[in-house]
Amino acid sequence: MNGFGLVALCGGLAVVLWVLAKLGRAFAAIAETLAALAVIGVALWALLRAVGWIVRQLVTRWRSCLAVLAVTAWWHWWGWLSLALVGGTLALATLVWHVVDAVGFDRWCGRWLRAWWLRWAVYGRKLPDWLHACGLTIRDEAVPVDVTVNLVSRRRKREAVAQARQQSGVAVPALLRVRSGPSWDEVQVRLVPGQKPEDFDDAARALATARRVTRVQVREVSPDVVSLDFMRRDLLATPVSCLPLPDLVAVDGTGVDLRGVYAGRTEYGKPWLLPLTGPGAHTLVAGATGAGKNSVMWCPLVSAASAIRAGVVRVSGIDPKGMELAYGRGIFARYGVSGKEALDVLDALIDVLEARKREFAGITRDVPISAENPLELLEFDEIGALTKYTDRKTREAIVERLAILTTQGRALGFGVRGYVQEPTKDTVPVRELLPRRICLRVTSKTHVGMVLGDGAYERGAWANRIPESAAGVGYAWGEGIREPLRVRAGWVSDATVKALENYVTNGGAQVIDLARKRREGNARGTA
Numbered sequence: 001m002n003g004f005g006l007v008a009l010c011g012g013l014a015v016v017l018w019v020l021a022k023l024g025r026a027f028a029a030i031a032e033t034l035a036a037l038a039v040i041g042v043a044l045w046a047l048l049r050a051v052g053w054i055v056r057q058l059v060t061r062w063r064s065c066l067a068v069l070a071v072t073a074w075w076h077w078w079g080w081l082s083l084a085l086v087g088g089t090l091a092l093a094t095l096v097w098h099v100v101d102a103v104g105f106d107r108w109c110g111r112w113l114r115a116w117w118l119r120w121a122v123y124g125r126k127l128p129d130w131l132h133a134c135g136l137t138i139r140d141e142a143v144p145v146d147v148t149v150n151l152v153s154r155r156r157k158r159e160a161v162a163q164a165r166q167q168s169g170v171a172v173p174a175l176l177r178v179r180s181g182p183s184w185d186e187v188q189v190r191l192v193p194g195q196k197p198e199d200f201d202d203a204a205r206a207l208a209t210a211r212r213v214t215r216v217q218v219r220e221v222s223p224d225v226v227s228l229d230f231m232r233r234d235l236l237a238t239p240v241s242c243l244p245l246p247d248l249v250a251v252d253g254t255g256v257d258l259r260g261v262y263a264g265r266t267e268y269g270k271p272w273l274l275p276l277t278g279p280g281a282h283t284l285v286a287g288a289t290g291a292g293k294n295s296v297m298w299c300p301l302v303s304a305a306s307a308i309r310a311g312v313v314r315v316s317g318i319d320p321k322g323m324e325l326a327y328g329r330g331i332f333a334r335y336g337v338s339g340k341e342a343l344d345v346l347d348a349l350i351d352v353l354e355a356r357k358r359e360f361a362g363i364t365r366d367v368p369i370s371a372e373n374p375l376e377l378l379e380f381d382e383i384g385a386l387t388k389y390t391d392r393k394t395r396e397a398i399v400e401r402l403a404i405l406t407t408q409g410r411a412l413g414f415g416v417r418g419y420v421q422e423p424t425k426d427t428v429p430v431r432e433l434l435p436r437r438i439c440l441r442v443t444s445k446t447h448v449g450m451v452l453g454d455g456a457y458e459r460g461a462w463a464n465r466i467p468e469s470a471a472g473v474g475y476a477w478g479e480g481i482r483e484p485l486r487v488r489a490g491w492v493s494d495a496t497v498k499a500l501e502n503y504v505t506n507g508g509a510q511v512i513d514l515a516r517k518r519r520e521g522n523a524r525g526t527a
């Protein structure tokens with residue numbers, strides 16, 4: 001290579017080196033810019049997430065946020081000592097209030113504090129896990145599941161599982177609201193697409209186990225919101241009393257609303273009202289022996305005592321056992337024990353029904369209840385004894401008359417209430433004609449469906465699990481009750497039945513002598 005070639009080579013190398021150096025600098029500047037942009041981007045992203053979190057907390061937990069803000073502001077301006085003093089005084093005042101007036105405290109303060117605490121400490125933290133464990137989450141199958149479990153500690157493990165669940169596309173119903181009553185927590189959740197309220201019905205028992213309570217009631221609040229009601233305390237654990245008999249002197253009118261008379265207490269601590277007239281007055285009460293069917297019969301009668309006394313309600317009784325109703329015989333205007341006597345009672349009622357039809361046809365669509373046209377209430381104890389376990393002719397005649405009374409009776413002022421141990425269609429052929437159903441303790445899960453209808457057990461009517469010690473406890477469903485309602489009938493002692501008899505008869509039984517009427521009728525027929 002000559003001198004010129006060498007110079008050209010060196011020159012070329014120098015140019016390449018210069019270009020490379022320029023390129024290196026340009027790349028370094030680009031990389032620096034990208035790194036700076038990445039840092040700014042990450043910082044912005046973190047900031048946005050933080051702002052989003054704060055806004056979410058402010059919206060969803062505004063009370064807690066306000067409390068934290070107030071405490072911080074107090075600390076900042078007036079110092080920790082005054083804050084501790086005020087906090088201590090408030091805590092002491094709350095404690096005294098609770099001790100002096102527990103009911104008032106719970107109503108005005110306790111339930112808010114408890115709801116707030118339960119949301120933070122229990123439902124907010126644990127509900128997503130319970131819902132997931134009970135199969136109440138929806139997983140997006142398109143996203144691969146990647147669960148990482150950290151075994152270091154239970155808390156870290158739970159966080160890791162929760163995070164894994166989030167990352168794996170699992171949609172968990174959102175917790176909307178927690179309310180806490182004296183015995184129930186109402187926890188509202190929003191369903192995720194793909195879920196239906198029935199899914200929660202099916203999981204009710206599993207949820208109860210997860211929360212370690214004996215009962216969970218699922219209520220549909222709106223199409224996509226359900227309330228999971230957790231029963232913390234059983235308000236029906238002890239017997240419920242019936243109403244006292246009215247003061248004889250004080251009663252001028254009847255003062256009884258027959259569309260809803262007191263029959264006991266509901267599991268929510270409210271009075272349980274049963275209609276004796278109007279839609280849904282015909283009632284079927286089912287329960288195994290000793291379940292407390294008679295308190296469902298006596299308690300409303302005690303509540304309607306002044307109306308019975310005033311003649312606005314006329315009670316008839318069919319008592320195949322000849323024991324239960326016989327104890328308050330004077331209360332019943334008509335009374336029968338045997339199949340034949342039962343037919344007499346039913347025929348007498350049908351006579352009144354026909355007479356009312358003739359009198360009111362074309363005048364009114366509903367017979368007004370009054371002393372002239374009283375509510376004719378039929379109490380039919382052990383209905384199965386005469387609708388199944390008797391001779392075929394009597395059985396058919398009784399079923400036929402019951403069908404007439406139940407299908408035509410409502411508008412004409414008649415109410416039929418039947419009590420049965422075995423609620424099969426075979427035993428009570430008129431079962432479907434008694435729309436209001438009450439299921440006390442029964443011996444089998446299938447009986448729950450027979451009494452309350454399909455799906456009642458799944459929706460929380462666990463009547464086969466009522467303990468023998470809880471006589472009078474049962475589930476009511478039908479007419480105006482959206483979810484099975486746990487109730488306990490008011491306990492009526494023998495002395496109260498006697499007092500009721502004495503009260504409504506004004507000291508002496510006023511009964512219609514059906515046998516004499518029949519004899520008179522026969523005599524008229526022969527003449």
Ligand SMILES: Nc1ncnc2c1ncn2[C@@H]1O[C@H](COP(=O)(O)OP(=O)(O)OP(=O)(O)O)[C@@H](O)[C@H]1O
Nearest residue numbers: 239288289290291292293294295471472489490491
């Ligand atoms: N509401 C109630 N609260 C507490 N105890 C009750 C209640 N109702 C009934 N009992 C008690 O339970 C027992 C059985 O009640 P009851 O006679 O009403 O049962 P039943 O369902 O009519 O049984 P059977 O069909 O055998 O006559 C009674 O001894 C009574 O003391």
